[in-house]
Amino acid sequence: MNDAELAELLGRFGLSEKEIDTYLTILNHGEAEAATIAEDAGVSKRYVYSLSEDLEERGFVQVNDHLVPTTIRANPPEKVVDQLENQLDAMGPALEERFSATQPTEDDFEVIKARATVIKRVEQLIDRATRELTLAIPASRLDSVRDALRSAVHRGVFVVLLLSDVDDPADVPDVAGVSTVARAWSQAMPTMVTADSQSGLVAPPDIVLRTNSDTRAIAFVQEELGPVIVGSFFGNYWPPAEELYVVDPPKLPVSYRNFRHAVLAATLHLKDGDDLRARGRGRFVDDGETSFDGVVTGVRQGLVKPTNNSFPVEHSLVVETEDGEYTVGGEGAFIEDIEADELTLYRE
Template identity: 55%
Template sequence: MTTGPGDPPDAAAAGDVDVEELLKRFGLSDKEVDTYLTLLEHGEAKASTVAEAAGVSKRYVYSASEELAARGFVTVNDHVTPTTIRANPPGEVVDRLANDAQSMRPALEARFSRAEAATEPFEVVKSRVTVVKRIRRAIEDATEEVTLSFPLDRLDEVADELRDAVDRGVLVLLLLTGVDEPVAGFEERYAGVASAARTWGQPMPSMLTVDGRTGVVAPAEMVARTNSGTQAIVFSQQQLGPVIVGSFIGNYWPAASEALLADPAPLPATYENFRHAVLQAELHRRSADAVAAHVSGRRTDTGESVEVTGEVVEVRQGLVEPANNEFPVQHTLTLALDDEQVTVGGKGAFVEDIEADEVELTTPTA
């Protein structure tokens, strides 16, 4: 087929190009591709118009537009009401992508020529979009525990990943900043987003730890708004993770107000994360459910391996209100054995009788 004099340049050839697939190669998700192509067709439009045409939510259009704007695909006009999004000229977008790809070559070749591959324990991040993306990815990789402080008005950006983590059996402790008390309807809107959530009106950094070894620390203003001019640290270091967790649980968590608490998980359930076992034991006891524990670990005085089973007769904790631990990071289970009571703590326990590696919570047998 030949083109006529009124046809746009390369119109025939354009039909042979899988634009969606090419855009995905540049890192765009399916929904981001749909959003961008819809904007190209409209030129400039309100978020509601794009959402309806692309078949996505209005909230997602704002999130995707922020990502697309950071990459130069669109311009977000947030100085007008309502906010509009304008597709940048395709020629400029393609030129920018080509220049970015070309500029990467020396750096890629330099890395490729290194004799050894090394994983940096720290990464400095300057973009808000990248920080949020790192937080989402880290939560997706969580297998045991997530602790996160995050602005309440930005919670939608990570809510799906947090719900998925809870569904996987991960302990999620969520501290929502910027508000002393959640607004009406908070529990219904964010049901399932955390094992326990608290709110605090005071400013604090956005802090994430995942499984006690990786995480993010970002200034409050960096997550709260775009182009703050601040920087975040993404870390992957087992020595640093517990320090951040200790600060989160010991300094910030006690100062916040309880806003959301999940229902106890069905029994039996096995936990390698001791704080999760403590939380679940406390939730069951508060529901008037008797609970027993089978603990595998070692005695703190001799290091001797031990397995014990007994009913949980006391829980010392600071995860849910009211706290009854003697110091902020103390979490202890007391088990009644046949002829004695023993106390159990998590990794690094020193005041308890047993340091636990694994705890199975069950319903006591008659």
């Protein structure tokens, strides 16, 4: 790096052209009297004294005013760089807080360059979820979003958690209370999060695992893109992962607006041998509004093992009603008979 490039970088930290020339002169000498520095830098001796006090406060130099004559010594560059980094780290959270408060919510896409911002956006998405959250994140970063996940579970969000980069699932921290279902995968994979299939984030592994990554993450708010990310999550990453945790079956009756949550609950009750019924409202996929009420005779799902769905996003119930047997799916259903808006599971 030549002098001009170094001077430009120093200028970004608030030093004027004269201050830069004087500081570089001090660096070249290592330690010198004010008169020597003033002569070499082409400034007054009084200016050197005044500037040196400012540079000392900022950690660039040390003023030895106990000596006669006074000398000015440059601090080791690594110490200066460390101090600047500490100042930037301390400033980061305050900048993030202000930036988040004014971040336009209507933007479709946001390119993110910093790890701290990625984690902040993940937390915001977790807080935004009202029905369903899918999250894939390195196991080493779980604690940074643990409180947000716990809050989501507490308010009834269906939390599907996939921890990546796991050497030994036995070493994974407890995920009870921060997920509805959870799995672990040994591979490093993108950090992926969707909130209610409407907004989300995708980040390469490096940007979350390293502080000096030159990769970028993308956050989005787009209803058309959310289901694509959810499909990739369930299709490419969820199946090979090892099951870590499944919540206990809920007490009945229980109502859901998130259909995958309902399918999980039905699966768990059927596994326990419970007699289960379902009633709800929706529409026939090929014709008009309807309601249904009947015995749940089966499920098609890929949330917990053993899975039996024929493609990754197939999560449906088989309900035997007085009018016959119907398959029931959630929002966007197209191979099932009925697309349900809401559903209640109960016993007779």
